[in-house]
Amino acid sequence: MKAKPFRDLSYWERKSFQTYDVIIVGGGIVGLSTAVSVKEKDRSLSVAVLERGVFPTGASTRNAGFACFGSPSELLSDIDVMGENETLDLVIRRWSGLKKLRQRLGDSRIRFQNKGGFELLTKERLQVLEKIDYLNEILYPIFEKRVFEESKTALSQFQLDDQFFCSAIFNPLEGQLDTGEMMKSLQGYAQLLGVNILSGIEVQTFQENQNQIVLSVRSNTEDTELKASQMAVCTNAFSQQFFKNLDIKPGRGLVLITEPIKNLQLSGTFNFDEGFNYFRDIDDRILLGGGRNLAFDEEGVDQFGINEKIFNHLRKLLFERILQKEVEIEMSWSGIMAFGKDKQPIIRRESDKIVIGVKLGGMGVAMGTLVGEELADLLIGE
Numbered sequence: 001m002k003a004k005p006f007r008d009l010s011y012w013e014r015k016s017f018q019t020y021d022v023i024i025v026g027g028g029i030v031g032l033s034t035a036v037s038v039k040e041k042d043r044s045l046s047v048a049v050l051e052r053g054v055f056p057t058g059a060s061t062r063n064a065g066f067a068c069f070g071s072p073s074e075l076l077s078d079i080d081v082m083g084e085n086e087t088l089d090l091v092i093r094r095w096s097g098l099k100k101l102r103q104r105l106g107d108s109r110i111r112f113q114n115k116g117g118f119e120l121l122t123k124e125r126l127q128v129l130e131k132i133d134y135l136n137e138i139l140y141p142i143f144e145k146r147v148f149e150e151s152k153t154a155l156s157q158f159q160l161d162d163q164f165f166c167s168a169i170f171n172p173l174e175g176q177l178d179t180g181e182m183m184k185s186l187q188g189y190a191q192l193l194g195v196n197i198l199s200g201i202e203v204q205t206f207q208e209n210q211n212q213i214v215l216s217v218r219s220n221t222e223d224t225e226l227k228a229s230q231m232a233v234c235t236n237a238f239s240q241q242f243f244k245n246l247d248i249k250p251g252r253g254l255v256l257i258t259e260p261i262k263n264l265q266l267s268g269t270f271n272f273d274e275g276f277n278y279f280r281d282i283d284d285r286i287l288l289g290g291g292r293n294l295a296f297d298e299e300g301v302d303q304f305g306i307n308e309k310i311f312n313h314l315r316k317l318l319f320e321r322i323l324q325k326e327v328e329i330e331m332s333w334s335g336i337m338a339f340g341k342d343k344q345p346i347i348r349r350e351s352d353k354i355v356i357g358v359k360l361g362g363m364g365v366a367m368g369t370l371v372g373e374e375l376a377d378l379l380i381g382e
Contacts, residue, residue: 007224019227020046020196022379023215025203025242026234027051028060029364030357032186032197033372034232034379036104039193041380047195048226050217052202058236059364061183062335064255064278064289066269067112067175069094069366071119072135072148073128074275082342084138090343092142094363097370098175101182104369105189110182117174117269118154120165125272129167147171158266161321165272176269176280177365206231206242213353232375233356236364237302237338243350247340248359250302254310255289255335256318257282259328266322277314279322285330286322288314304334337362347374355379 009018022038024031027049035047055061069091070078078087102112121128129150136146154160154168187197204223206215215226233242237250264284271278277290291310292299298307311332319326340346343361350356357375360367 004218004221004223007222009224017196018225019212020048021228022047022230022232023213023226023228024049024232024234025215026056026058026236027053027197027199028056028058028234028236029183029186029368030060030236030360030371030375031056031232031234032183032190032195033369034234034357034375035195035372036186036190036193037373037376038379039190039195041376043193045380048228049190049195049197050201050203050215050226051197051199054199056183057238057336059253059335059337059362060368061179062255062333063179063253063365064280064287065177065179065182065282065365066117066278066280067098067177067365068117068171068269069098069173071117071171071271071275072132072169073119073121073125073273075135076128076131077274078343086342086344088138088142091139093345093370094366095142097367098365100373101365101369105182105185109185111178112175113177114173114175115268117171117271118151119169119171120154120160120270120272121167121169122164122272123166126166128169132169143173147173158270159324161324164321174269176282178282179365182365203242208351208353228353230353230355230379232379233350233354234358234372234375236358236360237336239338239356239358243356246346246356246358248338248346249300249340251292251296251337251339251362252299252301252303252305252307253289253292253335253337253362254307254314254332255287256311256314256329256332257287258285258318259330260284261286261323261327277317279318286318288318288322290314302336304336306332306334337364345371347371347378349378 151168151170155162204216269280276293279288338359346359355378357371
C-alpha cells in the first residue's frame, strides 16, 4: 500500500487537536459511552473518540434494536454452560445497562417502547415451559416480580403459524428502541459534553512510552499522529489487530426489513431457537434477523456481506411462519459482533495507560452503557 502524505501540523492543530487526556478508539456504543462517562466524572478532561468509518463500524448502528436481557431458553443454555451465578451476573449487567442508557438519553429520544417480548417455542423446545417457575425464582431477587409467563393467545393474536410454533412465553419487561436515534442521541450528548468525535480516522499502530501514548492514524487523505495520556480500545470484533491473544471471535449477523405493511398486527419483540432468530415491528414494518447458527464457521468473519443461505432461511421464516404471505423485503444488511468462550465482556486494564472493553456477545444495546462506565472508572482511577 502506497504511503499517504504525513501531515505537517500547524501550531493551532498541535495546540487544540493533536493531544488529549483520553483517546477512545472506536465510536460505537461502548466507545461513546466511555467518553460520556469520563466527561460526566471529570468535565476538565479532554476526550477524543476515533472512528474509522463514516458511521460506527461493527453493530452499533446495524443491530435490531432489542432492549432485552435474555430469553428463557437462552438463559437456560447459559446456565448449563456457565452456571447459575455467572448467568445471573450477566442478567444484572444487561438490565443495569439498559436502565442507565434510558436514564442518560431519555426514552423519547431513543424511541424506547416497553411492548414486552415473546419467546416462541417449537415442538422441540416445549420443555422450556417446565423451567419457567425455576427461572422466575432465581430472577426474583433482581426484578422483584415474576418475569416469564406462558401466553395462550400470542400465536393467534399475532397471526403466527401455529403449526410451526406451539406456544409462547411472555416477558413484560422486554422493550425495543430505534438504533439510529439511540446512536445519534449518544453522539449529540457526547459532543454537548465536549467530546471531540473524529470519523474516518483509522488507528494503524500505537506506542506507549513513559509519558504518553502516540497513535499513528490514517484518514482518506493523509497520515498523522495523535497523542494521549490514556487510551481505551473499544473496537469489539476488530480488536485482535491490536491485541492478538484476546478471546474474541467475530460473528456476522444478517438483518432484513420489509416495506411498510398495511394493518400490521404484529407488535413487540419475538425470538426463538435460543435467540438465534428474532423479529419485531418498527415503523409499520417487520424487522427480522438471525440465522447465524446455520453457518457458524462461514459467519465467523469480520467482513460485511450477505450469506444467501441465511437470507433464504430468514425470507422463508418471514413468508411462511411469521406473516404467512409474501411482502417486499426493502433492504438487508449485516453487522459484526464479537463472541468468545463465555459471554462475559472483556473489561480490563492492559497497561498503565491502556484499557479495553470488548466482546459484548451480541448484547451491545443492553451492556454497552455499563461497560463504558466501568472503563471510565478504570481510566480515571475509581
